[in-house]
Amino acid sequence: MTDAEARAWLEAAREHDPEYRLFLKHWEIGKMPPTERKGLLFIDDSQILPSLQAMVDEFAEWGRAFAPSPVAFQYGYPSDRPWWSKLDDPPGDIGRAILDRAPNTEGLYWVDFTVLDLFPPGPGDRPPPDEGDVSP
Numbered sequence: 001m002t003d004a005e006a007r008a009w010l011e012a013a014r015e016h017d018p019e020y021r022l023f024l025k026h027w028e029i030g031k032m033p034p035t036e037r038k039g040l041l042f043i044d045d046s047q048i049l050p051s052l053q054a055m056v057d058e059f060a061e062w063g064r065a066f067a068p069s070p071v072a073f074q075y076g077y078p079s080d081r082p083w084w085s086k087l088d089d090p091p092g093d094i095g096r097a098i099l100d101r102a103p104n105t106e107g108l109y110w111v112d113f114t115v116l117d118l119f120p121p122g123p124g125d126r127p128p129p130d131e132g133d134v135s136p
Helices: 003-014 050-066 079-083 089-102
Strands: 022-026 040-042 070-077 107-109
Touching: 003 022, 003 089, 022 070, 040 107, 050 070, 050 079, 050 089, 089 107
Parallel strands: 022 040, 040 070, 070 107
Antiparallel strands: none
């Protein structure tokens, strides 16, 4: 993405609300605008990493590349389950490790693909109603 494209997208979003920010997501730093930073949040959604250390090293590099601008990270992909499933507290352990290495982190997001594996619905939780369901 070019700097001009990022500015144009942010401008279009802010036509709806001047307080809006734009998030840009990829796993390659080179796909992000080279210098435009104002109003942007940079999200790394890298996966297929061999270990927690490899993930944190890669995410720390992402944080440095965009500092002091805010960054965020998506994790918990099925492809990384072989190592994260062995952690005592996968969301917490990974999140704390990222925060230790990327101080400009503003968001940590466990992906929807595996979130119910870690946070299954409780006995009183109901799934969302189907479109045709009219019950209260």
